[in-house]
Amino acid sequence: MAVPATLAVKHRPESRIETAVAILKQKFGERLSTAEAVRAQHGKGEDHFPVLPPDAVIFAESTEDVAEIVRVCAAHKVPVIPFGTGTSLEGHVGAVEGGITIDLSRMNNVLEVHAEDLDCRVQAGVTRKQLNEYLRDTGLFFPIDPGADASLGGMTATRASGTNAVRYGTMRENVLGLTVVLADGRIIRTARRSKKSAAGYDLTRLFVGSEGTLGVITEVALRLYGIPEAMSSAVCNYPSLEAAVNTVIATIQSGIPIARIEIVDEVQIDAINKYSGTSFPVEPTLFLEFHGSEASVKEQAEKVKELSDGFEGGDFKWTTSAEERKKLWQARHDAAYASKALRKGAEVWATDVCVPISRLAECVVETQEDIQRLGLIAPIVGHVGDGNFHVTLIADKNDADEMGRANEFNERLVMRALAMDGTCTGEHGIGMGKMDFLIAEHGDAVAVMRTIKKALDPDNIMNPGKVLRV
Helix, strand or coil: CCCCHHHCCCCCCHHHHHHHHHHHHHHHHHHEECCHHHHHHCCCCCCCCCCCCCCEEEECCCHHHHHHHHHHHHHCCCCEEEECCCCCCCCCCCCECECEEEECCCCCCEEEEEHHHCEEEEECCCEHHHHHHHHHHHCEECCCCCCCCCEHHHHHHCCCCCCCHHHHCCHHHHEEEEEEEECCCCEEECCCCCCCCCCCCCHHHHHCCCCCCCEEEEEEEEECEECCCEEEEEEEECCCHHHHHHHHHHHHHCCCCCCEEEEECHHHHHHHHHHHCCCCCCCCEEEEEEEECHHHHHHHHHHHHHHHHHCCCCCCEEECCHHHHHHHHHHHHCHHHHHHCCCCCCEEEEEEEECCHHHHHHHHHHHHHHHHHCCCECCEEEEHHHCEEEEEEEECCCCHHHHHHHHHHHHHHHHHHHHCCCECCCCCCCCCCCHHHHHHHHCCHHHHHHHHHHHHCCCCCECCCCCCCC
16 A cells, blocks of 8 residues: 655654663563563554554653653653554554554553442553443443444544444543653643633643644543433435435434444445345345434434335334344454455555535445445445545555556545535545655644644654654
C-alpha cells in the first residue's frame, strides 16, 4: 500500500537512543525489552504500513512510570510512542524515527466507579470489554464500540467512534477528563468531576484525538449509561445500496432514537456469510438496534419497518433474544476478518470518510461506482447513522498497477468527501496515512495545530511523524 513520504527519511539519534535505553534499563529491568519479536509486534497496528519497530519497548504500570520514561526521553530528545492494543488503522504506532514505545496494557485497573453520578475513571490500558464486564453488576455500561476490543486510552487518543455513535456519540462526547504526561514529563489532570465547567481552555478536548503527539494519556474519566430496559436488533436487505442508505437518512431525519444502524454492501455480506457461516441474502443490508423500554423498542422497530418498506426493503427481521442479537452483531464485528479472508495473502487497507447525512447516499453510490470502474475488491461497511462509512481495499501489494488503482481510489474517496463538506476520516484518525488530506481539509488551521504541537512538544519527541509534519 502507499507509504507516506515521512517514511522515506528517518532522523534517528542513535547515540542518544542508546543512552536513554541504557538508563531506562537500569530502572525498569525486565520490563524493558529490546527483543526483536517484541519490538516488531509494537511497530505496527492493524494497518497496511510496513513494520517500523522501536528501539525498545517498556511496559509501564503507572502514571509515574510513564512520567519517568518521558523525562529520560525528553532529556535525550528520544521519540516516545504510546501503545495500547495495536488495533489502530492509520499507522499510529510505527516508530518512524525509532525511539521508545511505552506499552500501557499493564495499566489496566478500573480506578473509580461513581454509579450515582454515571461516571468512572480508568487507567489507559483498560479495554472497553473489560470495563463493561467490571460494570456488569452495577446496571451501567460504556457504549462506545469501535469493533475491536481496543484500550480506552487508545480510543481516546484516536477519538474513536463505532456502532453505537448515532445514539451515544463518540469518545469526544464521552470523555470527561484525562490524566496526561506531557513531553517534559509533567503530569496534568485536564478536568474535575463536575459535569460542566467554564474554567479556562478545554484541555480535555485538545488531547482527545491527539494520537499521542501532544502527550501520553494515562487515565481516562468516562461517562456511563444505564443499561436499557429492553433491546432489540433487526436486519433487512435492499435491492440497492442507495435504497439502504435512503432508509438510514429517513430514519435519522424522522427523529427515531435508534442505537445502531450499520450498512454492509453485497460484497461484504457475501464475505460475512462465508466467514461466519451466516445465510443473509447477498444484497445491501442494514443491521439495526433499538434501546429503551419494551414499548418504545417495539414502536421504534415498527416505525423503521414502515420507512424501510417505502424503499423496497426486504423481510424486516427483528428480535429481542440476547443470543440472537449477540450472533448478529458478532457477524458485523467479524466484517474486517471476513474481508481479509476474501483473498489470501493480499494486503488489507481499511479507510474511512464521513459526510453530512444528506449527502451520504450520493457519496456511497459514487464510491461503489469507483470501485467497479477501477476493478478493485473493496467491501463497504459503515456506521451510517452519523454519515460515516468504511471501505476495505484488498489488493496485492506486489502488483504495481493494482496498487496504483488502490491509491487513486483512496484519494478520490477522500476528495469526494471533502467536496461534500465532509471529513477525510470519521474515526480512524490521521496517523501517518492522511497527513496530506488533513491539510486539504483544514488549510491554514493546520498551521495553528502545528503551533500548539511546537508549544507542548518543542523537540517533537511525542509520536513524531504522525498527524502533522514538524
